[in-house]
Amino acid sequence: MSGAFTKSMARNIFFGGTVFFFLLFLALSFDSTATLPKRDNRANLTPAVANGKKIWETRNCIGCHTLLGEGAYFAPELGNVYPRRGGDFIKAWIKGQPSGAPGRRQMPQFNLTEQQLDDLVAFLKYTSEINTANWPPNIEG
Amino acid sequence: MQYKSQAVATPYFIAAIGLFVGQIIFGLIMGLQYVIGDFLFPMIPFNVARMVHTNLLIVWLLFGFMGAAYYMIPEESETELFSPKLALAMFWIFLVAGALTIVGYLAVPYATLAELTGNDLLETMGREFLEQPLITKVGIVIVALAFLFNISMTVLKGRKTSISLVMLLGLWGLAVFFLFSFYNPTNLVLDKFFWWWTVHLWVEGVWELILGAMLAFVLIKVTGVDREVIEKWLYVIITLTLVTGIIGTGHHYFWIGTPEYWQWWGSVFSALEPIPFFAMTVFAFNMVNRRRREHPNKAATLWALGTGVMAFLGAGVWGFLHTLAPVNYYTHGTQITAAHGHMAFYGAYVMVNLTMISYAMPILRGRAANSNKSQVLEMWSFWLMTISIVFITLFLTAAGILQVWLQRVSETPLSFMATQDKISLFYWMREWTGVVFLIGLILYIASFFVKGEDKAAA
Ligand code: HEM
Ligand code: HEM
Ligand SMILES: [Fe+2]
Numbered sequence: 001m002s003g004a005f006t007k008s009m010a011r012n013i014f015f016g017g018t019v020f021f022f023l024l025f026l027a028l029s030f031d032s033t034a035t036l037p038k039r040d041n042r043a044n045l046t047p048a049v050a051n052g053k054k055i056w057e058t059r060n061c062i063g064c065h066t067l068l069g070e071g072a073y074f075a076p077e078l079g080n081v082y083p084r085r086g087g088d089f090i091k092a093w094i095k096g097q098p099s100g101a102p103g104r105r106q107m108p109q110f111n112l113t114e115q116q117l118d119d120l121v122a123f124l125k126y127t128s129e130i131n132t133a134n135w136p137p138n139i140e141g
Numbered sequence: 142m143q144y145k146s147q148a149v150a151t152p153y154f155i156a157a158i159g160l161f162v163g164q165i166i167f168g169l170i171m172g173l174q175y176v177i178g179d180f181l182f183p184m185i186p187f188n189v190a191r192m193v194h195t196n197l198l199i200v201w202l203l204f205g206f207m208g209a210a211y212y213m214i215p216e217e218s219e220t221e222l223f224s225p226k227l228a229l230a231m232f233w234i235f236l237v238a239g240a241l242t243i244v245g246y247l248a249v250p251y252a253t254l255a256e257l258t259g260n261d262l263l264e265t266m267g268r269e270f271l272e273q274p275l276i277t278k279v280g281i282v283i284v285a286l287a288f289l290f291n292i293s294m295t296v297l298k299g300r301k302t303s304i305s306l307v308m309l310l311g312l313w314g315l316a317v318f319f320l321f322s323f324y325n326p327t328n329l330v331l332d333k334f335f336w337w338w339t340v341h342l343w344v345e346g347v348w349e350l351i352l353g354a355m356l357a358f359v360l361i362k363v364t365g366v367d368r369e370v371i372e373k374w375l376y377v378i379i380t381l382t383l384v385t386g387i388i389g390t391g392h393h394y395f396w397i398g399t400p401e402y403w404q405w406w407g408s409v410f411s412a413l414e415p416i417p418f419f420a421m422t423v424f425a426f427n428m429v430n431r432r433r434r435e436h437p438n439k440a441a442t443l444w445a446l447g448t449g450v451m452a453f454l455g456a457g458v459w460g461f462l463h464t465l466a467p468v469n470y471y472t473h474g475t476q477i478t479a480a481h482g483h484m485a486f487y488g489a490y491v492m493v494n495l496t497m498i499s500y501a502m503p504i505l506r507g508r509a510a511n512s513n514k515s516q517v518l519e520m521w522s523f524w525l526m527t528i529s530i531v532f533i534t535l536f537l538t539a540a541g542i543l544q545v546w547l548q549r550v551s552e553t554p555l556s557f558m559a560t561q562d563k564i565s566l567f568y569w570m571r572e573w574t575g576v577v578f579l580i581g582l583i584l585y586i587a588s589f590f591v592k593g594e595d596k597a598a599a
Contacts, residue, residue: 013376074188105174105561
């Protein structure tokens, strides 16, 4: 680099640029949180959904599945499993694991109560109603 | 070694490499579960292996960063470390806390672990990469603060260089953005929104400052190029990083319920993120070409050049591949993501740590560089691991393209599981390549034990 461009100029541009773009990011984030109520389905955040999310987290479902495309890629996307399969199927499915089919990928048995299963389904239903700009491309996730 | 207290870096480097081995073993377990679904089930379910794999990765990279800081900062500041005792105490606390956490994942069901460790007080567990129990997370913060106090005090009492400043900024940023891991609202969209403030702003933000500072430090040492030149480059690179990378966070805000203007902001800014990685490659080659001395540690120079190239390929090229919203619509959450994650993490953060270890360990052991025999073996391990990761990435990319085609683009989409069946050949090839990677890693460790004529003491 040429001699006219000094280290202290580079440093000043670094600090100036970083502060500017960080503030811009904060402004965009602030605007996002303000618009979220229109998209994030918060009207349906019931206590059941909250409890369902807790079960989702404490069983580490994200360690095998994606949810809205984030997580692990070992097992099906679950952000739209509610419309794909329906609540009864989901409950029956979770109760029926592991499949024990030889060589097939396995999902553990979590020994959830009927109440916990209902809450989990409520959480998955709430998730499926978030406005995700039409993602995923089709029902298979 | 110029300052006695730099020696505290040694246990950090050794622990880092030990945990790296553990990470790869669990990677291979998962790789096998991909094709033999019931392998080790129910003893080690896939999700448990995954937590161990990714958490070991993060913890060993942190060990590497801390060891690097303890090595670099006294030399940059031209003074002994503020408190070597504190550094050693934190080493043991971090190692024991890390080991207990891994044992916890493996020994008790995750829900029980959550109950035992106070998750009910503040629910933070069960999110990707942030699976650690609350007490572990608090422990990480305490260790990080003690560490930051220690190195900040060292810098304050000594010479203040740009490399020190950038390293400190990166490490303080690492600690600050980790605090978002304690924020877990019930609202899934908000949860995901701020989850990325830890994950993305780490790897595509503050960690790149650490990466740049470590690379600059080693390049000064092995090339003898003027510090003014190297530090100017460093500032240019990290400016490009943060100017593109902060708003680049938006490439994760396409499909998670966030406003749709992020498809523009995220695509445009993240499409520019490869530029700083490209600059880093040019920087590394440029400095080595303009070298003013022939440093006897050829292996360290090779790692430094490799970091530039592989970080650019993994983060820059493979990142760009799926970062534009119309492409990401199809590739989001597929094997394409996994392909990119592997090459980016390896190329940037694994390699920069191995660069530092390769440069510093011989000196910590009382010589400027290892014997030729040892260096030749180390270079073999460089090529084996690096070529393996390239092929792992290519196989996962092939798997990902087919997955997208069969499951998402097709007029008659297959289910997820049916698709996985069809692409299992690529998972087998990934697994075998992973075995080669492990051999490379074993050779790397073996190179530490190869004797021969040492190069003169530093
Ligand atoms: C060498 C043998 C390796 C194998 C067989 C392997 C295998 C795997 C598998 C199967 C997953 C889970 C993918 C999923 O969610 O379905 C994974 C995740 C991951 N691995 Fe590895 N791995 C290996 C090496 C590495 C290395 C060297 C690194 C670091 C540089 C690494 C970093 C990661 C990361 C960051 C993830 C999370 C990826 C994501 O969420 O997109 N792995 N690995
Ligand atoms: C060294 C730097 C980088 C590292 C270590 C890294 C690592 C990762 C990892 C592990 C993921 C998966 C996260 C998850 O599990 O959900 C990811 C996702 C992603 N990365 Fe990177 N990355 C880096 C740089 C970049 C760059 C420079 C770009 C763009 C040019 C990029 C674009 C993306 C995109 C678009 C995704 C989302 C993939 C999806 O939709 O599933 N990354 N990255
Ligand atoms: Fe990102």
